[in-house]
Amino acid sequence: xxxxRGGVATDREPTARGSxxxxxxxxxxxxxxxxxxxxxxxxxxxxxxxxxxxFVCIVGPSGAGKTTLLRCLSGLLPLTSGTALFEGAAMQRxxxxxxxxxxxxxxxxxxxxxxxxNIAVPLKVRKVDRQARERRVREVLTAVGLGDVGKRYPWQxxxxxxxxxxxARALAYQPDLLFMDEPFASVDAQTxxxxxxxxxxxxDEYGVTIVLVTHDIDEAVYLADRVIVLSxxxxxxxxxxxxxxxxxxxxxxxxxxxxxxxxxxxLLELVTAS
Amino acid sequence: xxxxxxRIAARVGVFVLALALWxxxxxxxxxxxxxxxTMTSTVSALGHQLGTRELxxxxxxxxxxxxxxMLIGGGLAIVVGSLLGYSRFAYRSVIxxxxxxxxxxxxxxxxxAIIIFGATMQMKLFLVSFGIFWPLTIQVIYGxxxxxxxxxxxxxxxxxxxxxxxxxVTLPSAAPFLATGLRVAAATGLILAVIAELIGGAAGLGLxxxxxxxxxxxELPDMYALILVTGLLGVVVTGAFMAAERxxxxxxxxQRNRSSARAS
Ligand SMILES: Nc1ncnc2c1ncn2[C@@H]1O[C@H](COP(=O)(O)OP(=O)(O)OP(=O)(O)O)[C@@H](O)[C@H]1O
Ligand SMILES: [Mg+2]
Numbered sequence: 426x427x428x429x430r431g432g433v434a435t436d437r438e439p440t441a442r443g444s445x446x447x448x449x450x451x452x453x454x455x456x457x458x459x460x461x462x463x464x465x466x467x468x469x470x471x472x473x474x475x476x477x478x479x480f481v482c483i484v485g486p487s488g489a490g491k492t493t494l495l496r497c498l499s500g501l502l503p504l505t506s507g508t509a510l511f512e513g514a515a516m517q518r519x520x521x522x523x524x525x526x527x528x529x530x531x532x533x534x535x536x537x538x539x540x541x542x543n544i545a546v547p548l549k550v551r552k553v554d555r556q557a558r559e560r561r562v563r564e565v566l567t568a569v570g571l572g573d574v575g576k577r578y579p580w581q582x583x584x585x586x587x588x589x590x591x592x593a594r595a596l597a598y599q600p601d602l603l604f605m606d607e608p609f610a611s612v613d614a615q616t617x618x619x620x621x622x623x624x625x626x627x628x629d630e631y632g633v634t635i636v637l638v639t640h641d642i643d644e645a646v647y648l649a650d651r652v653i654v655l656s657x658x659x660x661x662x663x664x665x666x667x668x669x670x671x672x673x674x675x676x677x678x679x680x681x682x683x684x685x686x687x688x689x690x691x692l693l694e695l696v697t698a699s
Numbered sequence: 700x701x702x703x704x705x706r707i708a709a710r711v712g713v714f715v716l717a718l719a720l721w722x723x724x725x726x727x728x729x730x731x732x733x734x735x736x737t738m739t740s741t742v743s744a745l746g747h748q749l750g751t752r753e754l755x756x757x758x759x760x761x762x763x764x765x766x767x768x769m770l771i772g773g774g775l776a777i778v779v780g781s782l783l784g785y786s787r788f789a790y791r792s793v794i795x796x797x798x799x800x801x802x803x804x805x806x807x808x809x810x811x812a813i814i815i816f817g818a819t820m821q822m823k824l825f826l827v828s829f830g831i832f833w834p835l836t837i838q839v840i841y842g843x844x845x846x847x848x849x850x851x852x853x854x855x856x857x858x859x860x861x862x863x864x865x866x867x868v869t870l871p872s873a874a875p876f877l878a879t880g881l882r883v884a885a886a887t888g889l890i891l892a893v894i895a896e897l898i899g900g901a902a903g904l905g906l907x908x909x910x911x912x913x914x915x916x917x918e919l920p921d922m923y924a925l926i927l928v929t930g931l932l933g934v935v936v937t938g939a940f941m942a943a944e945r946x947x948x949x950x951x952x953x954q955r956n957r958s959s960a961r962a963s
Contacts, residue, residue: 501852524856532850533849533853535853547858550858
């Protein structure tokens with residue numbers, strides 16, 4: 426395992442919640458069905474840290490264990506061994522200040538609730554009063570570029586719009602750390618570009634730390650401050666690549682940068698060489 | 700596309716045809732006069748009865764037994780089913796017993812109910828509640844366990860727990876199962892209420908049928924009129940439950956785009 430983390434340009438100061446990393450992962454290992462005939466080691470040994478305000482992308486071949494890793498990191502799945510600390514503490518369950526946008530966003534939105542009520546769910550849990558709730562719902566819907574869809578139902582929206590709603594709901598309670606599992610995998614190319622820019626803008630607006638899983642190397646380079654490359658399952662960290670591209674990024678400029686092409690090439694070699 | 704008015708016309712047509720067939724068969728003696736009154740005499744008996752207080756009192760007694768039985772049996776089924784559905788251990792331990800009890804026809808306990816309660820409203824309630832409890836409990840258990848894994852993860856991430864989780868996640872997930880269960884239970888419950896009256900002797904439409912039958916052939920049209928009323932009640936009850944289902948489950952795949960046009 427080699428690590429090249431020189432010159433990571435974090436353009437924001439870590440927020441005032443302490444100096445340590447938001448997330449620190451040490452020798453994480455995950456075995457499904459341990460001790461049974463169908464035992465399967467998904468993650469062998471993964472270690473890395475994520476600093477406040479950072480945008481980290483995780484790439485790896487299909488079946489590498491990316492979803493498994495994200496579920497372990499967000500507290501949805503118990504680890505087999507190793508540690509995953511969120512803001513310095515081990516997780517018994519999903520911490521309140523963590524958000525997750527699932528790969529299967531259409532199933533993640535509650536079809537029996539309107540868009541506003543979907544977004545209001547985490548706010549009600551946190552006892553935000555009605556007026557503040559309505560204000561926050563309007564605010565996040567605007568932030569993700571959706572105007573007047575509050576009264577409609579998830580299944581009445583297009584895939585791209587549903588994904589925006591899922592992002593809005595995750596932002597509504599202002600988590601410190603947002604996990605996203607291949608969030609733009611099932612939308613068309615144009616929508617995908619729009620959503621990538623959206624998430625970068627929202628990151629700046631809300632100052633949220635993001636860990637995003639993708640199998641699209643271009644996307645990883647475009648979005649990330651650092652890219653973590655996983656080997657095929659049982660996965661290990663192959664390399665952590667610092668992305669020293671200028672910010673703010675834009676589809677037209679960033680993607681035609683020579684540095685972009687070089688990083689992309691490097692990552693492609695890492696991922697395809699198995 | 701068959702237009703709405705044509706569809707209604709077809710239904711009315713079939714209905715009229717059935718009535719005409721009844722009239723022809725009974726008037727020509729194909730159906731024995733001792734057991735089948737003519738359609739016209741039955742309808743006129745029905746017309747007469749609709750104006751009497753006895754009929755409406757009987758309808759009221761039948762519906763009361765049905766509604767209270769639904770409330771008791773349904774309420775218990777939702778509570779018990781939810782508890783069993785939540786706990787895998789409880790579910791595993793109890794489900795074989797329930798599967799057996801479910802197959803015991805509710806009629807089989809009628810003698811017991813009569814011995815304990817006599818020909819009373821309580822007997823009717825007991826029969827209706829018992830009869831709908833088991834099948835409905837099973838629906839509730841399966842419903843509660845039918846929460847989509849992605850929805851379950853989402854609820855965990857959004858910190859939706861405890862009673863709120865039940866209201867926001869579990870109940871809506873189970874609702875399609877619950878709706879089917881309730882619709883079937885409503886029809887079964889009505890049948891059981893009438894049986895409790897017809898065989899068990901509790902007051903209501905069923906007892907009316909029994910009394911008319913015992914009064915001899917002259918009362919035959921009255922008996923059939925009461926049977927018709929019972930049938931109509933069943934249609935109304937089932938229709939009401941289906942309408943409620945359409946409203947409450949408007950978000951579900953099976954009901955989408957029925958009333959409101961899909962946007963985008
Ligand atoms: N619940 C489970 N039980 C047993 N094995 C599992 C389970 N979930 C995943 N696996 C296995 O663990 C490995 C990693 O799966 P995972 O879904 O994390 O991969 P992934 O990188 O997200 O794949 P993709 O890119 O296709 O989404 C796979 O080999 C998979 O078969
Ligand atoms: Mg995956």
